[in-house]
Amino acid sequence: MAAHRKPKQRTLGGSAARTALTLALAGAASATAFEGSGLADPRPTPEQLKAEADKLFQEAEAATEKYNGAKEAAHRARESLDDLRDEAARRTERLNSSRNALGSIATAQYRAGGLDPSVQLALSADPDTYLAGAELAERAGARQAATIAGIQKQARELDQLRAEAGERLAALKTRQAELARHRATIRTKLAAAQKLLAQLTPDQRAAYAGQDGNPASRADRDAARTAPVVPGSPAAAPNSRAAQAVAYAYGALGKPYVWGATGPSSYDCSGLTQAAWRSAGVSLPRTTYTQINAGLSVPRSQLAPGDLVFFYSGISHVGLYIGGGQMIHAPRPGTPVRIAPIDQMPFAGATRVA
Incomplete structure (x- = not known):
């Protein structure tokens, strides 16, 4: 029976056990190091970092234009709400005045209405005078009824105004929430x-x-302020307004980019073009995606100084063309207003304002 017993396993002890443990740990460490080196992401190159930063800046600018649009819409909503509240206050004052007048009439009637009309006629020393007075009272009653109807109408209209004000307040809160969302996106991207x-x-x-x-x-900036011809460009501005817009843009060179800014000390891209054309007496919309529809579309081959040039598929960037394939634009935070070639970004279209 002893021949069928399983051989007893021997255990290592002493220096042999320590040697085996050391070899096992060394092997595990080597395997881990090998696996780690195989899975580790390589450090991004400067070119990759710049490309990713470019993408984030462009996304931030797209969010900036949405912020500008939401801010403008919120401003309009606030003005509309304020106008409606002012109108409601005026109508409330008129309604209270009408109610007070009606109350005075009712009080006077109550004081004079102690006797039945037939008794008053019988006691009257001058029935003709009394009857004439009764006719006037009847007319007054008709006017009173009209006054009551008018008050009821005013009250209904006031209720309608208040309901509309509530809707506009809700719209304003929606715009304000949209503003906050775009602001957070901009800050995160930057x-x-x-x-x-x-x-x-x-x-x-x-x-x-x-x-x-x-x-x-x-010297270029000083010349642009006074000359109708754009310095260094092969063509003159097509008219005095375009020349003034270009001169303004030259005067803004070196000023910082600040998202949401429209000058005069800082600008974002659409804020600069809006300010430049405003100096020429032309009112442009606030955002890139509305400015592109503010004039006549022109092909790239026919660009003239003063034209607005737009970039990216979402129309998220704009500059002011100055001739020679160059524009003045507000690029991004940390980079001031400057001259740049229009072919450095994906061209999306151009608009001639005037």
Whole structure:
């Protein structure tokens, strides 16, 4: 029977056990290191960081234009609500005045109505005078009925105004929530872009900041303020208004980009073009996607100084064309208003304002 017993397993002890444990741990560490090195993501290159930052800045600018549109809509909603509330206050005052007048008439009638009309006629020393007075009282009664009907109408109209004011208040709150949402998106995108750029060296960040154009010289800016011909361009502005818009844009060179800003100390892209044309007496809408419909569409081959040039499929960026394939635009936060080639971004269309 002893021949069928299972052989007893031997265990390692002493130095042999310690040696086996050391080898096992070393093997596990080597395997983990090998697997980790195989799965680790490579560090992004400066070009990849810049490309991702560009994408985030462009998304932030698209959100900025939506913010501008929502802000404008909220402003209109606020003005409309304020006008409606003012009208409701005026009508409330008129309604209270009508009610007070009716109350005075009712009080006077109550005081004079102690006797039955037939008794008053019998006791009257002058029946003809009494009857004439009764006729006047009847007419007064008809006027009173009309006054009551008018008061009822005023009350209905006031209720309608108050209901409409409630709807406009709800619309305003919706616009304000939309504003807050776009503001949060802008801040998130910009913070992410800045975090990416912080991984670049100072020289790389400086090169990135200067990649989309150069500011004009002071002589160019001074010349543009007085000359109807755009400095350095092969063609003159088509009219005095376009020349003034271009001159204004030259005067804004070097001023900072601030999202939502319309000047005079800072601008976003559509804020700059709006301010430039406003200086020429032309009122443009606030956003890129409304400015593109503010004039006549022109092909790229026929661009003239003063034309608005738009970029990206969502029409999220705009600049002011100055001739020679160049524009003045407000690029993004951290980069001031500057001159840049129009072919540095995906071209989406152009508009001639005047």
